Amino acid sequence: MLSLSLISLLSLPAALSLPLFGLGGSTADDSATGAPTPFSLADVNSTLLRPAQFARVAYCSSASITAWNCGTPCEALKNITFLQSGGDQGLVPLYFIAHDADDQSLVVAHEGTDAKNVLSILNDAQFGLVALNASRFPETAGKNITVHDGFQKTFERTADSLLAGVMSGLASTGVKKVVVTGHSLGAALATMTGAMIKDAVDPSVDVTVTGFGLPRGGNQGWADFLDGQVRLFSPLAHVGVTFVSNQNDPVPTVPPKFLGFQHSSGEIHIVDDSQQNFVACPGQDNANCATGNNVLKSSVANHLGPYFDDITFGGSQCSDSS
Ligand SMILES: *[C@@H]1O[C@H](CO)[C@@H](O)[C@H](O)[C@H]1NC(C)=O
Ligand SMILES: *[C@@H]1O[C@H](CO)[C@@H](O)[C@H](O)[C@H]1NC(C)=O
Numbered sequence: 001m002l003s004l005s006l007i008s009l010l011s012l013p014a015a016l017s018l019p020l021f022g023l024g025g026s027t028a029d030d031s032a033t034g035a036p037t038p039f040s041l042a043d044v045n046s047t048l049l050r051p052a053q054f055a056r057v058a059y060c061s062s063a064s065i066t067a068w069n070c071g072t073p074c075e076a077l078k079n080i081t082f083l084q085s086g087g088d089q090g091l092v093p094l095y096f097i098a099h100d101a102d103d104q105s106l107v108v109a110h111e112g113t114d115a116k117n118v119l120s121i122l123n124d125a126q127f128g129l130v131a132l133n134a135s136r137f138p139e140t141a142g143k144n145i146t147v148h149d150g151f152q153k154t155f156e157r158t159a160d161s162l163l164a165g166v167m168s169g170l171a172s173t174g175v176k177k178v179v180v181t182g183h184s185l186g187a188a189l190a191t192m193t194g195a196m197i198k199d200a201v202d203p204s205v206d207v208t209v210t211g212f213g214l215p216r217g218g219n220q221g222w223a224d225f226l227d228g229q230v231r232l233f234s235p236l237a238h239v240g241v242t243f244v245s246n247q248n249d250p251v252p253t254v255p256p257k258f259l260g261f262q263h264s265s266g267e268i269h270i271v272d273d274s275q276q277n278f279v280a281c282p283g284q285d286n287a288n289c290a291t292g293n294n295v296l297k298s299s300v301a302n303h304l305g306p307y308f309d310d311i312t313f314g315g316s317q318c319s320d321s322s
């Protein structure tokens with residue numbers, strides 16, 4: 001239901017305002033330049049596959065997620081118990097919480113929005129950087145941390161009920177691991193959700209965040225905060241969010257750095273269409289990965305995928321997709 005028509009995919013770049021795209025991919029002086037290292041398919045399977053599968057489910061209808069009968073996306077995930085959902089498939093994006101018995105984890109997955117929508121939110125001048133809600137993140141008070149206004153407003157609409165659901169899910173299942181995931185706008189929400197959960201849970205609980213097609217969500221202070229806040233799974237010796245950028249997807253390059261936005265570290269970049277070649281990009285906004293993309297080659301189709309294991313986002317693989 002959220003999939004884009006081919007026509008809108010093709011006409012999208014032209015419909016976007018040029019200033020943002022003219023500079024969004026350019027690299028500023030503070031971009032990392034370290035050489036990316038190969039990230040194997042085995043690493044993809046053991047670290048990124050399950051979060052991607054859950055982020056794919058989040059695009060299916062709320063009823064089919066609740067009953068866990070959403071077709072291929074649900075069938076790929078066994079031994080899942082649905083616990084809670086919130087939001088809707090309109091202005092307040094859907095999220096769900098589930099217990100993954102095989103992985104001994106609680107999963108929080110955020111639905112995204114179609115590429116046209118996320119790019120127009122990002123491109124909307126009324127959504128600049130605003131102060132991070134220091135009442136929710138008390139340890140950040142006075143630290144000059146700013147985030148995308150539209151993302152924070154959207155996050156706040158479901159934050160309290162989501163957090164209550166996670167706390168009760170941890171208590172009822174006894175697991176010690178929370179996996180937060182999402183694609184596109186859902187990835188941006190996942191970073192805020194993961195940081196919130198990390199603040200609320202016992203330090204012994206492992207919280208990871210994995211995002212796909214993640215736009216920049218805040219300033220340098222926010223990027224640094226995320227880098228210290230959420231632990232990444234092995235095998236990367238890195239603390240923070242992990243996010244996967246697919247080839248020439250324009251979304252990870254916006255909003256642009258010249259407006260004060262900065263990515264946290266932890267980027268895994270997909271190099272080609274083979275679903276076999278991945279690299280880990282050291283530092284923040286590494287110029288050798290999505291940040292260095294040539295704007296003229298922007299591909300909105302890359303935002304949807306496939307990323308690996310034939311996973312695409314946007315709902316086209318759900319049983320009730322139109
Ligand atoms: C990764 O998983 C896919 C399917 O899930 C499988 O076909 C492939 O052999 C796996 N590759 C490695 C290296 O584990
Ligand atoms: C997962 O489900 C399979 C069959 O449905 C079962 O054999 C297995 O024990 C389950 N694993 C867990 C951890 O519940």
Ligand SMILES: *[C@@H]1O[C@H](CO)[C@@H](O)[C@H](O)[C@H]1NC(C)=O
Nearest residue numbers: 133134135136137152153156
């Ligand atoms: C900030 O976070 C608190 C919870 O700590 C919440 O009650 C409040 O609504 C949030 N403020 C805004 C403006 O969203």
Ligand SMILES: *[C@@H]1O[C@H](CO)[C@@H](O)[C@H](O)[C@H]1NC(C)=O
Nearest residue numbers: 144145146219220221260261
């Ligand atoms: C806040 O951080 C921004 C970078 O994100 C920087 O440009 C600005 O000077 C900082 N302001 C203060 C008061 O430190």
